Amino acid sequence: xxxxxxxxxxxxxxxxxxxxxxxxxxxxxxxxxxxxxxxxxxxxxxxxxxxxxxxxxxxxxxxxxxxxxxxxxxxxxxxxxxxxxxxxxxxxxxxxxxxxxxxxxxxxxxxxxxxxxxxxxxxxxxxxxxxxxxxxxxxxxxxxxxxxxxxxxxxxxxxxxxxxxxxxxxxxxxxxxxxxxxxxxxxxxxxxxxxxxxxxxxxxxxxxxxxxxxxxxxxxxxxxxxxxxxxxxxxxxxxxxxxxxxxxxxxxxxxxxxxxxxxxxxxxxxxxxxxxxxxxxxxxxxxxxxxxxxxxxxxxxxxxxxxxxxxxxxxxxxxxxxxxxxxxxxxxxxxxxxxxxxxxxxxxxxxxxxxxxxxxxxxxxxxxxxxxxxxxxxxxxxxxxxxxxxxxxxxxxxxxxxxxxxxxxxxxxxxxxxxxxxxxxxxxxxxxx
Numbered sequence: 238x239x240x241x242x243x244x245x246x247x248x249x250x251x252x253x254x255x256x257x258x259x260x261x262x263x264x265x266x267x268x269x270x271x272x273x274x275x276x277x278x279x280x281x282x283x284x285x286x287x288x289x290x291x292x293x294x295x296x297x298x299x300x301x302x303x304x305x306x307x308x309x310x311x312x313x314x315x316x317x318x319x320x321x322x323x324x325x326x327x328x329x330x331x332x333x334x335x336x337x338x339x340x341x342x343x344x345x346x347x348x349x350x351x352x353x354x355x356x357x358x359x360x361x362x363x364x365x366x367x368x369x370x371x372x373x374x375x376x377x378x379x380x381x382x383x384x385x386x387x388x389x390x391x392x393x394x395x396x397x398x399x400x401x402x403x404x405x406x407x408x409x410x411x412x413x414x415x416x417x418x419x420x421x422x423x424x425x426x427x428x429x430x431x432x433x434x435x436x437x438x439x440x441x442x443x444x445x446x447x448x449x450x451x452x453x454x455x456x457x458x459x460x461x462x463x464x465x466x467x468x469x470x471x472x473x474x475x476x477x478x479x480x481x482x483x484x485x486x487x488x489x490x491x492x493x494x495x496x497x498x499x500x501x502x503x504x505x506x507x508x509x510x511x512x513x514x515x516x517x518x519x520x521x522x523x524x525x526x527x528x529x530x531x532x533x534x535x536x537x538x539x540x541x542x543x544x545x546x547x548x549x550x551x552x553x554x555x556x557x558x559x560x561x562x563x564x565x566x567x568x569x570x571x572x573x574x575x576x577x578x579x580x581x582x583x584x585x586x587x588x589x590x591x592x593x594x595x596x597x598x599x600x601x602x603x604x605x606x607x608x609x610x611x612x613x614x615x616x617x618x619x620x621x622x623x624x625x626x627x628x629x630x631x632x633x634x635x636x637x638x639x640x641x642x643x644x645x646x647x648x649x650x651x652x653x654x655x656x657x658x659x660x661x662x663x664x665x666x667x668x669x670x
Contacts, residue, residue, distance in 0.1 A: 264299065264301075265290075265324075266294070267294055267302065268305075269291040269294070273286050275305075279309055281309060284654065285317055288652040290302065292321045296323035296327055349501075349503055351622065353500070353504045355620060356614060356617060357506060357510050357617070358510065358620070358621070359613050359615065360613065361572060361613070361617075362590075362593055362613035362617050363613020363614055364517035364571075364610070365590060366598050366601070367521065367568055367609050369383050369565060369598050370609040371568070371606065372562055372565035374541045374605075376558050376561060376562060378430065378445035380562070380565065380566075382452040382566070383569050383587075386566040386573070387569045387587040388457065388587035389418055389456060391577030391586065392469070393417055394407070394413075394471060394573075395470075397413045399469075407474040414570055414571075414573075421456075422562050422567065423559050423560075423562070426558060426559045427559055429448045430445065432444075434555055453587075460584045464584065466584065471577050471578050477497075479494060481493075489502070490502075509575075510579060512575065524606075536557055537557050539552055540552060540557040540558070540561075541604065573587070589638065592641065593616060596616060597613045599655055601655050603655060616644060
């Protein structure tokens with residue numbers, strides 16, 4: 238007998254849950270291996286076969302594997318999405334049957350709260366990963382300084398609004414931080430990354446990694462030398478006005494207070510995270526407008542697709558590279574500038590967000606802006622589900638970094654190109670977006 242949980246009856250069926258999970262793992266592995274060999278033998282496209290085989294085995298067991306083995310259909314996005322969703326539903330059903338007293342199963346308000354907060358933080362994750370994806374899609378370089386730009390954004394807001402100009406409007410502080418981060422990115426790209434494009438570097442990919450890692454090291458320890466290791470934080474940028482809808486109701490559908498937004502009397506969203514998420518969505522729309530409706534955006538996309546052809550068309554690829562790196566750093570800095578009101582800020586604060594960004598970029602697909610945003614939302618929801626469904630709050634919090642690593646490992650094993658990824662043909666130095 239297992240101990241009671243949440244005051245409910247004893248949980249007597251965990252072995253059913255783990256039995257189902259083991260069954261799904263075994264058939265998922267078999268489905269991936271067997272179907273890959275089958276598609277190879279028939280000389281068919283194998284780009285999605287690992288993922289489809291694993292999901293078919295996990296969701297439908299030997300029946301799903303046998304159907305795909307016999308018919309070997311074209312593995313379109315609809316097929317793989319259906320199989321993936323079916324596997325997720327079966328895992329959720331097994332968990333619900335094994336632990337019916339868990340908050341994730343029995344408490345609808347708790348589920349709604351976890352989902353909403355996971356969605357909010359996922360939007361912020363995805364926004365930060367956009368900058369990393371933009372840099373890679375144009376330059377073909379993975380920026381290891383992305384977390385430090387995030388840290389710089391928060392630190393600059395603190396110094397601009399608290400130290401240098403006390404009482405300054407927070408919006409001006411955020412704009413100042415973004416401008417300074419943009420300039421840092423542009424200067425670094427001109428000074429350190431330009432040699433990659435002129436053929437002066439024998440191994441440009443390795444050089445780009447080392448250069449950006451050096452920038453990360455320099456920024457982090459420069460800030461620590463100038464500021465110290467003491468944490469900082471700024472006050473909320475905007476206080477919600479006291480408002481209820483419908484007014485005077487005993488349980489308003491929407492209620493705002495200074496620090497929180499409450500929906501349906503069940504979901505509570507903190508003011509800083511809500512403001513950050515809304516701002517991220519607005520900036521994302523502005524970025525999409527820039528990329529698809531302006532000449533500069535079209536030039537950036539042209540360079541990401543074929544650097545040489547863009548140069549023939551009159552576009553200066555070097556200028557686009559500088560713009561892309563500066564924009565990518567500014568996006569990370571903006572994420573930090575928005576979240577310094579929610580978390581304590583240290584020179585090392587960028588390490589974990591940077592790791593999450595790498596996971597999100599791989600999950601969404603290298604060079605895919607929509608993939609980065611969708612990947613961020615998925616990681617946010619996975620973290621919310623994991624932390625909410627583990628009864629021990631301390632253990633749940635300590636497991637948060639592990640969820641991203643699990644997502645990364647599964648993505649690399651089952652779909653190395655990511656959800657929206659594509660192979661790269663040419664670009665800054667043999668790679669493009």
